Amino acid sequence: MKKNWWKIVAGLLVLYTIVAGFLLPVPRLDILNETIRNVYYHVPIWFSMLTLMSVSAFYSLMYLFNQKAKSDVVSSEAAHAGIVLSVLGIVTGSVWARYTWGTWWTSDTKLNGVAITFLIYMAYFILRSSMPDEQKRARISAVYNIFAFVMMIVFVMILPRMSASLHPGNGGNPAFGKYDMDNTMRMVFYPACIGWILIGLWLMQIRVRTEVLKRKILFDEQI
């Protein structure tokens, strides 16, 4: 219980934001209308994904310094959990875009950035599966992970600010001022961010523990 309290917090926060997100009043804005509620789900899911991808890149960096198998496992499983969240983020974004922009997908720097992120991590998984030797796989995929993560950050953070974008929060500083959030919205949005990030980390932790157990039982390997 001492170790697991944050999982309960995560569950309660997400449960609260799902109920409050649908029931509490939101500002009436043109075009956005009720779809502004998507900010409670779509944006926190992206924050959670970015957190997981950063964890993945950080553990890749750790691996290059300490060569511990555990670092490699964490880095790989964080990327796996992040990909699940990125699919959720794409789906929620796509549904939202259908009702505000009138299309499921459009050529926009933010959307292209997401597609590229997805391709990068798929390439990372394929690179991992192409090498049978464990240490070699860990080292080479760590190098690619760090390289690809930095390029992804360059794309996701810098390019959308260079060109016009339809996406809310663009045009200069991507702050939340553009969402025209009022205080009621903030009361749901911030817990949602914390909740989803914790859920993502929980997902990662379960995957890491499964992988560690698998290696222990199948290969009799302590990590």
Added chain:
Amino acid sequence: MKTKHISELIKKEFLLEFRQKTALNGILLYVISTVFVCYLSFKNIVNPVTWNALFWVILLFGAINTSSKSFLQETKGRALYNFTLYKPQAMILAKIIYNTLLLCVVNLITLLFYCWFIGSLVQDFSLFILNIVLSSMALSGVLTLTAGIASKAGSGFTLMAILSFPVTLPLLLVALKVSKNAVDGLAMSASSTYLLVLVFINVIVGVLAFLLFPYLWRE
């Protein structure tokens, strides 16, 4: 790491290239045939967007083909020999500089043949060529590192393409934008920010390759 080592390694690459000749000639024939196939299928292109996109697609595939060779020549014995003589940082810098020069030559020749067969729509040639040189540098950095990763993974061209496509896309999109501005003959001020981003990407890629390659090299 000494600059002398880097120049020695670049000289070695040029000597190998000069003695074998198949690599450069093969790549040139590859891009020229691609341009010719495009010419036969399109005849002439009047739409600047299509012209620009087709040129960069040819250029990207040519660049991936050129750079994928950078570690193939290294047999295990020779790699070990180089490893005892040089620092990995010197190796990667030499490879990137050599690949940059090679890509510039290949890309400019592609441009020559592309304009010759399909016709040129470019209004601002100096900006267009500056863009090609800058993006050749960035492409060479990205592709040399991914070629190293793919060769260490022991896989061939497919893995190299999968690994490099998503990573080259950011710089490719910037290059496409500048290139489109050059085709339309817009004022330099419209492209200067994008050129700066291209330089910025060059710096990031260079630093990353410099820092990460030693880990890749160590066996």
